[in-house]
Amino acid sequence: xxxxxxxxxxxxxxxxxxxxxxxxxxxxxxxxxxxxxxxxxxxxxxxxxxxxxxxxxxxxxxxxxxxxxxxxxxxxxxxxxxxxxxxxxxxxxxxxxxxxxxxxxxxxxxxxxxxxxxxxxxx
Amino acid sequence: xxxxxxxxxxxxxxxxxxxxxxxxxxxxxxxxxxxxxxxxxxxxxxxxxxxxxxxxxxxxxxxxxxxxxxxxxxxxxxxxxxxxxxxxxxxxxxxxxxxxxxxxxxxxxxxxxxxxxxxxxxxxxxxxxxx
Numbered sequence: 001x002x003x004x005x006x007x008x009x010x011x012x013x014x015x016x017x018x019x020x021x022x023x024x025x026x027x028x029x030x031x032x033x034x035x036x037x038x039x040x041x042x043x044x045x046x047x048x049x050x051x052x053x054x055x056x057x058x059x060x061x062x063x064x065x066x067x068x069x070x071x072x073x074x075x076x077x078x079x080x081x082x083x084x085x086x087x088x089x090x091x092x093x094x095x096x097x098x099x100x101x102x103x104x105x106x107x108x109x110x111x112x113x114x115x116x117x118x119x120x121x122x123x
Numbered sequence: 124x125x126x127x128x129x130x131x132x133x134x135x136x137x138x139x140x141x142x143x144x145x146x147x148x149x150x151x152x153x154x155x156x157x158x159x160x161x162x163x164x165x166x167x168x169x170x171x172x173x174x175x176x177x178x179x180x181x182x183x184x185x186x187x188x189x190x191x192x193x194x195x196x197x198x199x200x201x202x203x204x205x206x207x208x209x210x211x212x213x214x215x216x217x218x219x220x221x222x223x224x225x226x227x228x229x230x231x232x233x234x235x236x237x238x239x240x241x242x243x244x245x246x247x248x249x250x251x252x253x254x
Contacts, residue, residue, distance in 0.1 A: 019218060022211050029208060033201065037244075042197065043188035043251050047177035067167075074160030081153055102164075109167055116173045 014076055021073040028066050047117070054117035067110040075103045144227035148210055155207040162200060191252050198248050202241045209233040 036042060040049065053059050079099055087095060115121070142150070169187070173180040187193045213229045216222050222229055 019215060022215060026208050026211060026215075029204060033204065037197075037201075038247060041247070041250065043185065045181070045184045045188070047173060047180045050173070050180070051177075070163055074156070074163055077156045078160055081156070106164060106167055109171055113167065113170050113173050 014080060018073060018076055018080070021069040021076075024069050025066075025073055028062065029070075032066065051117045051119075054114055055119070055122050057122045060114060060118055060122050063114060064111060067114075068107060071103050071106050071110075075099045144230045148213070148226075148230040148233075151206060152210050152214070155203045155210075158200075158203045159207060189252065191249075191254055194249050194252050198241065198245060201244055201248065202237060205240050206233060206237040209236055 036045075054063070079096065082095060083092065169183065170180075172183040210230065210233045213222075213226070213233055216229075217226055
């Protein structure tokens with residue numbers, strides 16, 4: 001009898017989305033670290049330098065996509081870990097709602113910050 | 124027919140001597156995931172100082188980066204992120220049915236490569252900070 005070596009519920013799509021976002025994040029997170037710690041140094045960060053990057057549509061849209069996928073991947077991972085630890089019933093529903101709201105707040109705040117740097121959508 | 128794999132409770136710490144490489148990989152991946160999602164919220168909160176103006180953002184980042192403890196935490200964050208990335212790649216391959224028979228060796232390789240990358244990055248992460 002085959003065993004399922006996974007924390008995810010069978011038949012759900014959360015597993016697939018977790019893997020798809022992971023494949024994207026592996027590349028973009030590595031790029032993010034390399035750009036902001038090796039090509040540029042963290043102690044040299046200024047508003048003007050962040051602004052110069054964010055004013056480019058390619059970089060701006062990549063960072064927005066990065067924010068959304070990282071939030072989904074992180075929060076979905078937390079949710080699945082909690083379900084795997086036995087979360088169920090009304091507590092599961094409540095945790096799902098709280099994590100959903102927290103994700104939304106994080107994404108809205110991140111987009112507002114990106115817009116502050118770029119001075120609006122850089123089209 | 125398949126059945127769910129029951130790992131037992133990792134909170135039962137006395138079992139740690141029984142853990143295999145795959146179990147440690149699962150625990151480390153979960154731990155690094157919790158750290159990264161916690162950091163994501165903190166990161167956006169700090170970056171949000173840009174909403175208060177250019178000076179507020181620049182001063183906040185440069186003040187934080189002048190602290191040795193922040194630089195050391197950044198090295199820790201790098202270690203956590205690199206392991207999560209490398210072990211995540213290992214998981215993607217295992218999910219695709221590639222290298223399942225060598226999953227323990229690939230876990231050890233993830234750990235060693237994480238160590239090498241982090242040690243090699245320490246000078247960059249600590250440059251320009253005063254104690």
